[in-house]
Amino acid sequence: MVNLILRLVLGSIFVAAGVTKIWPVKVTTAPFTMTVTSYAPDASEFAGSVLNYRVPPRALNNLVAITFPWIELLAGGLLMCGIWKRASTVVITVLMVVFLIVIGQAVARGLNISCGCFGTVEGRKVGLTALAEDTAMFAAALWLLWRDKEKEENPA
Amino acid sequence: MRQIVQRALIILIGGAALGLAANLVSPRRIPLITPPKQAIPETEFIPLSEAYALWSGGAGFFLDARAPADYKAGHIPNAFSLPAEEFDAYYPQVESMLNTDSAIVCYCNGVECDLSRHLAEVLKQRGFTNIRILKNAWTEWVKAGYPIAKGAQP
Numbered sequence: 001m002v003n004l005i006l007r008l009v010l011g012s013i014f015v016a017a018g019v020t021k022i023w024p025v026k027v028t029t030a031p032f033t034m035t036v037t038s039y040a041p042d043a044s045e046f047a048g049s050v051l052n053y054r055v056p057p058r059a060l061n062n063l064v065a066i067t068f069p070w071i072e073l074l075a076g077g078l079l080m081c082g083i084w085k086r087a088s089t090v091v092i093t094v095l096m097v098v099f100l101i102v103i104g105q106a107v108a109r110g111l112n113i114s115c116g117c118f119g120t121v122e123g124r125k126v127g128l129t130a131l132a133e134d135t136a137m138f139a140a141a142l143w144l145l146w147r148d149k150e151k152e153e154n155p156a
Numbered sequence: 157m158r159q160i161v162q163r164a165l166i167i168l169i170g171g172a173a174l175g176l177a178a179n180l181v182s183p184r185r186i187p188l189i190t191p192p193k194q195a196i197p198e199t200e201f202i203p204l205s206e207a208y209a210l211w212s213g214g215a216g217f218f219l220d221a222r223a224p225a226d227y228k229a230g231h232i233p234n235a236f237s238l239p240a241e242e243f244d245a246y247y248p249q250v251e252s253m254l255n256t257d258s259a260i261v262c263y264c265n266g267v268e269c270d271l272s273r274h275l276a277e278v279l280k281q282r283g284f285t286n287i288r289i290l291k292n293a294w295t296e297w298v299k300a301g302y303p304i305a306k307g308a309q310p
Contacts, residue, residue, distance in 0.1 A: 022178070026206060040182040040183050040184050041178040041179060041182040041184070041188075042182065042184040043179055043182075043184075043185075044184060044186050044188050047186055047190070051190070053197075058190055058192075058193070059189050059192075060187060060189075060190070061188050061190040062186055062187060062188060062190040063188055063189070065186070066175045066176060066178075066179045066186065067171065067172035067175035067176065067189070068175070069175065070168065070171040070172065070174040070175035070178065071168055071171030071172060071175070072171075073171070073174075074167055074170060074171040074174065075167050075171065078167065084163045084167070086160045086161075087159075087160050087163030087164040087166070088167060089162075089166075090161075090164040091164050091167045092159060092169060094164075114241060
């Protein structure tokens with residue numbers, strides 16, 4: 001039961017993170033509206049967020065911005081649906097390690113940049129909160145790796 | 157175990173392939189390799205004294221590229237807030253006041269600050285031709301003892 005909830009939560013967070021990076025949305029607070037700025041996949045906004053982290057090599061930043069959101073979406077979707085649970089958890093765990101390192105270095109360097117974690121929806125700055133959330137998600141992924149075995153996929 | 161690794165690789169490669177394909181067919185595609193940072197020619201920077209002369213003559217438009225909260229805390233008087241990171245939300249408010257040949261000075265704060273450069277690039281793409289950047293503006297402006305304004309209004 002715990003595993004199922006964790007899977008649904010972690011999976012849906014990854015799906016949301018992927019979708020908002022692929023199709024940037026614009027949110028205005030009062031009155032609350034959310035508009036999709038482009039129905040065509042638009043990696044430019046996320047590419048800007050990636051650049052802000054200033055992780056070399058700079059030349060590969062765009063490639064990361066183009067591919068990562070779709071990997072998030074795919075892995076999150078599979079985890080939610082319970083398809084290839086182990087493999088998608090492995091991918092998510094690896095991604096979480098990458099995110100923790102990248103966000104960690106930004107916090108350590110005191111970069112005043114927006115997180116880019118869910119597109120630029122929340123306009124949230126990278127900081128200890130983002131780091132704490134990612135640590136919690138990393139812990140959830142580790143838990144699933146440890147406890148959520150797919151017995152049916154390992155026939156004796 | 158091997159099966160899990162294989163499937164994980166399929167997810168990674170499949171996701172990457174989807175991303176590349178989506179970017180390829182999207183009208184908003186971006187180049188696969190990040191274009192190198194363009195060095196800014198010195199002429200694009202405006203010296204502080206020149207900026208002050210422009211400002212006191214009332215001839216130039218000063219655009220504050222920092223976050224709205226920074227603008228509110230203190231800005232160059234008569235400068236408009238146009239946060240580089242929220243360009244689309246703020247641009248309509250200043251659009252009608254600008255001509256493509258208006259003398260525009262973009263500023264942010266700190267020698268490492270990229271916001272004014274980002275803003276200048278975006279404006280250039282929109283056809284503005286007379287844009288200059290005031291380096292480390294807010295710090296220098298305050299240090300020089302020039303007038304400042306506070307609050308959300310110019």
